[in-house]
Each structure stands twice: as C-alpha cells, then as structure tokens.
Amino acid sequence: MIAAIFQNNPIFGAIENNISDLLGAIKSKDFDLLVLPELFATGYQFLDKTEALSLADELEHGYTFEAMKQLSHEKNALIIYGFPQRVGNEVFNSALAIAPNEKNHLYQKMHLFDTEKNIFSPGKTGFSVFQYRDAKIGIMICFDWRFPEAARKLALLGGQIICHPSNLVMPHCPDAMITRALENCVYTATANRVGEEYRTGSRLKFIGKSRIIAPNGEVLAELGTEKGFVAVVVDPKLADNKEVTSRNGVFDDRRPEFY
Amino acid sequence: MIAAIFQNNPIFGAIENNISDLLGAIKSKDFDLLVLPELFATGYQFLDKTEALSLADELEHGYTFEAMKQLSHEKNALIIYGFPQRVGNEVFNSALAIAPNEKNHLYQKMHLFDTEKNIFSPGKTGFSVFQYRDAKIGIMICFDWRFPEAARKLALLGGQIICHPSNLVMPHCPDAMITRALENCVYTATANRVGEEYRTGSRLKFIGKSRIIAPNGEVLAELGTEKGFVAVVVDPKLADNKEVTSRNGVFDDRRPEFY
Numbered sequence: 001m002i003a004a005i006f007q008n009n010p011i012f013g014a015i016e017n018n019i020s021d022l023l024g025a026i027k028s029k030d031f032d033l034l035v036l037p038e039l040f041a042t043g044y045q046f047l048d049k050t051e052a053l054s055l056a057d058e059l060e061h062g063y064t065f066e067a068m069k070q071l072s073h074e075k076n077a078l079i080i081y082g083f084p085q086r087v088g089n090e091v092f093n094s095a096l097a098i099a100p101n102e103k104n105h106l107y108q109k110m111h112l113f114d115t116e117k118n119i120f121s122p123g124k125t126g127f128s129v130f131q132y133r134d135a136k137i138g139i140m141i142c143f144d145w146r147f148p149e150a151a152r153k154l155a156l157l158g159g160q161i162i163c164h165p166s167n168l169v170m171p172h173c174p175d176a177m178i179t180r181a182l183e184n185c186v187y188t189a190t191a192n193r194v195g196e197e198y199r200t201g202s203r204l205k206f207i208g209k210s211r212i213i214a215p216n217g218e219v220l221a222e223l224g225t226e227k228g229f230v231a232v233v234v235d236p237k238l239a240d241n242k243e244v245t246s247r248n249g250v251f252d253d254r255r256p257e258f259y
Numbered sequence: 260m261i262a263a264i265f266q267n268n269p270i271f272g273a274i275e276n277n278i279s280d281l282l283g284a285i286k287s288k289d290f291d292l293l294v295l296p297e298l299f300a301t302g303y304q305f306l307d308k309t310e311a312l313s314l315a316d317e318l319e320h321g322y323t324f325e326a327m328k329q330l331s332h333e334k335n336a337l338i339i340y341g342f343p344q345r346v347g348n349e350v351f352n353s354a355l356a357i358a359p360n361e362k363n364h365l366y367q368k369m370h371l372f373d374t375e376k377n378i379f380s381p382g383k384t385g386f387s388v389f390q391y392r393d394a395k396i397g398i399m400i401c402f403d404w405r406f407p408e409a410a411r412k413l414a415l416l417g418g419q420i421i422c423h424p425s426n427l428v429m430p431h432c433p434d435a436m437i438t439r440a441l442e443n444c445v446y447t448a449t450a451n452r453v454g455e456e457y458r459t460g461s462r463l464k465f466i467g468k469s470r471i472i473a474p475n476g477e478v479l480a481e482l483g484t485e486k487g488f489v490a491v492v493v494d495p496k497l498a499d500n501k502e503v504t505s506r507n508g509v510f511d512d513r514r515p516e517f518y
Contacts (some may be wrong), residue, residue, distance in 0.1 A: 032450050110510050114504040126517040144507060148442050149409035149518040173440055173474055179438040182431055183407050206392040217431055250405060258385040259408040 001135060003161065003187070004031035004231035007210040007223045009195035011044030013055060018225050019067045031231050032133065035191040038082035038109075038142050038165040040092065044196040045204055046084075049091060052119045059106060065096070072098045078132045080139060082165035090121040091200050095165050097130070105130045105139070110150065113143035115200070129157040135236035140168040145173045145180065147189075155184035156251070160239035164190040165207055174209040176219045185215040185250050186239045191212035194225055215239045260394060260445070262420065263490035266469045266482045268366035268454035269409045271302030278326045278380045279403065290336050291294060294450040297341035297352065297424040304456040304463055305343075308350060315345035318375075320429050324355070331357045337391045339398060341424035349380040354398050354424050356389065358359050364389045364398070369409065372402035374459070389414040394495035399427040404439065404449075414443035415510070421497035423449040426465055433468040437476045444509050445498045446476040453484055474498045477517060 006026060007234040011020040018041045026034070038044070041064045046052040059064060064083055072079045078099040085094035085108065093109040093116060108123030109116075127150060129138045138159030144150040145164065153160050162180070166173065174190065181188045208225040212232050221232040242249040265285060269277040269384050285293070288457030295305070300323045305311040316324060336360040344353035344367065352368040352375060352392045367382030368375075384401070386409060388397045390499045400419060404410070413421050423430070433449065440447045453467040467484040471491050480491040501508040 031438070048440060092510070110517060114506050143507075146442055146503065147513060148411060149513065151517050152407060169340055172422050172437070175434060176438040176441065177430070179435040180434065185404055241509065247373050247376050248402075254368055254406060254408065255381070256408070259412050 001032040001133060001234060001236065002030060002231050003033045004029065004232045005035045005182055005210045005221070005223070005227060006193040006210060006229045007191060007208055007227055008037055008040055008069055008193050009227050010040060010043045010193065012045065012197060012199060014042045015055070015063055019064065021079070022091070023071065025227070025229055029229060031075065033077070033078045033135070033161070034080070035163045035189045036079070036094070036165060037191045037193040038167040039042065039084060040082050040165070040193065042084055043197060044167045045199040046119050047200060049119050052084050052091045053086060056084035057089045058086050060104060068096070068098050073100045076100060078137070080165065081143060084159060086107070091119060092123060093120045093141060095141055097137065097139065099132055102132065107139040107141065109144065110140040111144050111147055114227045127153040127157065127218055129154060130160040131164065136160045138162050140164055142168060143220060145176055148180070151180040151184055151188070155186050159186060160236040161187040161189060164188060166190050166192040168192045169204050169206055171207060174211055177211060178219070180216060182217040183211040185242045187215060187234050187236070188213045194257055200212040215241070260291040260470055260493060260495065261289060261490050262292045262373065263288065263449055263488060264294045264448055264469045264471060264480070264491045265451050265488045266450060266467055266486055267296055267299055268486050269299060269452065270446065271304065271456060271458060272299045274314070274322055277425045279324065279417070282489055284299070284486070288488060288490065290334065292337045292394070292422070293334070293451040294448045295338070295340040295341070295376055295424060296450045297354070297425070297426040298343060299452065301343055302456060303426045304458045305378050306459060308378050311343050311350045312345055312348070315343035315350045317345050319363060327355070327357050332359045335359060337396070341400060341423045350378060351382060352379045352400060354400055355393070356396065356398065358391055361391065366398040368400040370403050370405065370406055377396040377418060386412040386416065388413060388418040395419045397421045399423055401427060403421065404435055407439070407442070410439040410443055410445070414445050418445060419447060419495040420446040420493065423447060425449050425451040427451045428463050428465055430466060433470055436470060436472055437478070439476060440472040441476040442509060444501045446474060446493050446495070447472045453486060471504045474500070
C-alpha cells in the first residue's frame with residue numbers, strides 16, 4: 001500500500017483556507033493512507049479554551065470532517081487528521097481516521113504538551129488498533145512520542161503502522177521515531193507542520209522533518225522544513241516480523257515479569 | 260562527579276593482557292565512575308558454553324575481580340565491568356559494580372543477543388539501582404537497549420546514571436541511547452568495544468561509538484572507532500528533574516492505566 005504524509009503551514013483559524021491548501025497540494029497524488037498533522041486545519045496556538053471550543057467540532061460533524069470524508073471517498077484512501085474535538089464543554093486534542101464505508105476511529109491525545117493542558121482535556125480513548133485493508137493501524141499524537149509506552153502499547157496490540165499527527169517544536173522527535181520503529185519493529189508515519197505561530201506571547205516555530213520509517217529503522221521518506229507531501233510503498237506484513245536476529249524477537253525476548 | 264568510559268579492543272581469552280592494556284591506558288586518568296565494556300577482559304565470541312565456563316569467574320572471585328577491586332581502591336572510584344559469571348554449571352553475561360568499602364552490585368544481562376543464547380543463561384537479577392556517593396546507579400548491558408522497559412525500569416527505580424557495558428555490532432544503539440536518556444531524563448554511559456572477532460565462522464565487527472549522554476539528550480562525550488577513554492563531569496541531581504516543560508514531566512505525565 002502507498003502511505004503518505006502531508007506537512008502543512010496552516011494560517012491560524014482559517015479552516016477553509018487550510019483545507020483548500022491541502023486539497024490543492026494533493027490533487028494529483030495517489031495514496032492508500034494519508035497522515036495529516038495534529039490540528040492541521042485550525043492551527044495550534046489557541047488563546048484559551050473558549051477560543052478552542054469556538055474552533056472545535058463535535059465528533060463526525062463540521063466542515064473539516066465533511067471535507068476529509070469527501071477526500072477519503074475521492075482518493076479511496078484512509079485519511080488520519082488531527083482536530084480539536086468538542087465534547088460538551090471539554091475539548092480534546094484528537095485525531096480521526098476516516099475511510100470509505102468503514103467505521104471511523106477516534107484517538108484523543110493521551111499526553112498533552114505544555115500549554116495544551118490549559119486548553120484540552122487529557123485523552124480518554126487510550127490506545128487502540130484497527131484494521132484497514134491489509135494493515136493494522138495505530139494512532140498517537142505528537143508528544144506521545146516521548147513516552148515509550150505509547151508506541152509499545154500500539155505495537156503490542158498488533159499495530160503495524162503507527163500514524164503520528166504532530167505539531168513538533170522541539171528537535172528530538174524525528175530521530176527518536178527511529179528508535180520507536182526499531183524497538184517495536186513497526187512502520188511509523190509522522191506528519192508534522194512547519195511555520196510559526198505567535199499568538200499567546202510565546203513564539204512557536206514548528207520543525208517540519210516529517211518522516212515515514214520502516215520496521216528496520218530505515219527512513220523511507222522525509223520532508224524538510226517547507227510544506228510538502230511525500231509517499232512511499234509500505235508492506236504492513238513486514239511489521240509482523242519481530243525478529244532482530246534468527247534468535248531474537250523484540251516481543252518474544254521481553255521479560256515483563258521484571259519490568 | 261567525573262564519569263568515564265573506556266572503549267577497548269581485547270584479544271580473545273587474553274585476560275591478563277587485556278586488563279594490563281586497560282590499566283596502562285587509564286594510569287594517569289582521574290574519575291569517580293568508570294564504565295567498561297561487556298565481557299571486557301575475556302572477549303566476546305565464545306566457541307561454546309564449555310569455553311565460556313573455562314573463562315568465567317564465580318562472583319567476587321578470580322583475576323579480573325581482584326584487578327578491578329584493586330583499581331577501584333587506587334582510583335577511589337566505582338568501576339563497572341562486564342564479565343562471564345560462573346554459577347554452578349551456568350554462565351551469565353554479567354556486570355559487577357565495585358567501589359572501595361562498598362557492597363558490590365551484580366547485574367546479569369536480561370536480554371541475550373543472538374548466539375549468546377547458546378552460551379549464557381538469561382539473567383535472574385532483574386533491574387536494580389544502588390547508591391554510590393551522590394549518585395543513584397543502574398546497570399543494563401548491550402542489547403538491553405533495544406527494550407525500552409530496561410532503561411525505564413532503572414529510571415523509575417530512581418536511577419540517575421544508567422551504566423551500559425556493551426559489545427555492539429549493529430549500528431543503531433548509539434543514537435537510540437539519546438532517546439533512552441530523553442524519555443527518562445537520565446544520564447547514560449555506554450562503554451562499547453572496537454575491533455573484530457572471527458572465531459565461530461561469523462565475523463563480528465564491533466562499532467565503538469561509546470557515549471555519555473545527558474538527561475536532556477545532549478551527547479556530552481563520545482569516542483570513535485578506535486580504542487579510547489573519555490571522561491566528563493556529570494551532576495546526578497540533574498537527572499532528578501524530570502521536567503520537559505514547566506507543565507510536563509516524563510514521569511508525572513505517564514498514564515500507566517492505559518499502557
């Protein structure tokens with residue numbers, strides 16, 4: 001299957017513009033799976049929870065959802081995108097996976113970063129894996145990378161491709177994702193953003209460097225510090241082979257009774 | 260305190276020679292903690308368990324132990340070294356921590372690599388942390404790096420400096436140790452070896468690249484692909500600060516009920 005990532009530079013709050021920008025960029029592209037950044041259509045730096053609520057959508061409602069649903073049909077592909085999810089008076093930093101004629105899958109970010117804690121509620125979904133065509137897909141968002149338990153949990157649940165919508169501002173994640181791939185023998189697909197936001201008194205510069213990494217740690221595709229799209233053929237079954245050597249497996253060799 | 264690593268190129272089976280080589284190289288060096296490679300005095304590639312037993316020592320016995328004990332007294336320092344440990348008819352791939360007038364601490368490798376499984380018994384010690392002067396020390400050996408649970412366990416037990424005797428032949432560990440440091444906010448000190456061994460029909464080339472890494476992921480000291488020694492001042496208390504931002508801690512933000 002063809003896995004793709006799109007790295008954008010959204011204008012804060014300009015949802016229709018940001019989605020139009022995406023649709024233009026991928027118009028001629030072909031893929032089976034597309035991972036988009038965290039909060040890709042709204043931008044990141046909400047002034048407060050009230051503003052986030054005003055830009056948030058209820059699950060499976062709103063302009064972004066309808067556009068992504070249509071996109072998934074047009075491309076006959078699985079789309080995974082980050083969005084602010086309104087649940088009553090709470091907002092979650094969520095990601096939704098949409099594919100034609102499939103049940104949608106929701107993930108709410110479990111490890112919130114910095115001032116996100118003033119805006120979002122901690123995720124309640126936990127980590128889960130779902131089947132899409134020949135692939136078992138897991139989702140984590142941005143700062144979840146820092147916690148080895150997140151990718152580990154998804155891999156132990158059978159996840160073959162860990163899709164990772166992100167808005168990274170610190171430098172370490174792109175290389176750390178090689179470790180996440182290696183320690184679990186899974187594909188990872190990090191879709192980050194670029195550009196700057198300066199809304200709350202602290203300037204945020206997003207680092208780009210989105211990457212798709214193979215179960216053997218090889219960086220199969222990557223973007224730089226500009227907007228961009230990249231796609232690569234992946235074989236999810238390769239992630240079922242947990243062998244490091246003929247005598248070692250990253251799961252079989254675990255000794256959980258000592259952890 | 261001054262933490263040091265020594266990267267050697269032992270001659271297989273030439274224990275006295277290999278120890279003499281170490282002692283010569285560090286004669287004028289000053290340190291409080293010295294980490295030596297896995298199986299540093301014997302070499303790595305045992306033909307079979309019988310050969311390993313013939314070169315193994317019982318705990319706190321043998322030429323290597325006596326030499327390391329004397330070294331720890333001469334340098335007034337903690338020495339952590341890898342050795343084949345004989346227990347009855349079993350051999351463990353072990354590391355011992357020796358300091359003057361302190362209880363010694365043993366670690367037996369919990370995740371054996373490749374043909375080590377034909378030679379060594381899987382470790383029974385589990386992971387533990389001990390106090391040395393102002394530092395809390397944890398030990399893991401080589402391939403343990405691939406399992407995030409090893410460093411995580413040592414960090415959750417309070418370990419500030421993870422000492423990591425190694426005989427690395429694959430390329431990924433030196434960079435992955437940055438992830439291990441970052442995800443746990445701990446120091447790591449990997450002491451690897453260099454050179455080649457060609458005893459069992461498969462040529463092993465050891466990669467060197469020993470490193471001391473800070474809790475913020477910075478590589479404080481590193482060696483290349485030759486023999487060498489490097490030391491750096493570390494402050495173990497820095498590893499007690501688990502903050503990523505003022506609102507994030509790598510331990511406080513964990514959500515173990517979802518892992």
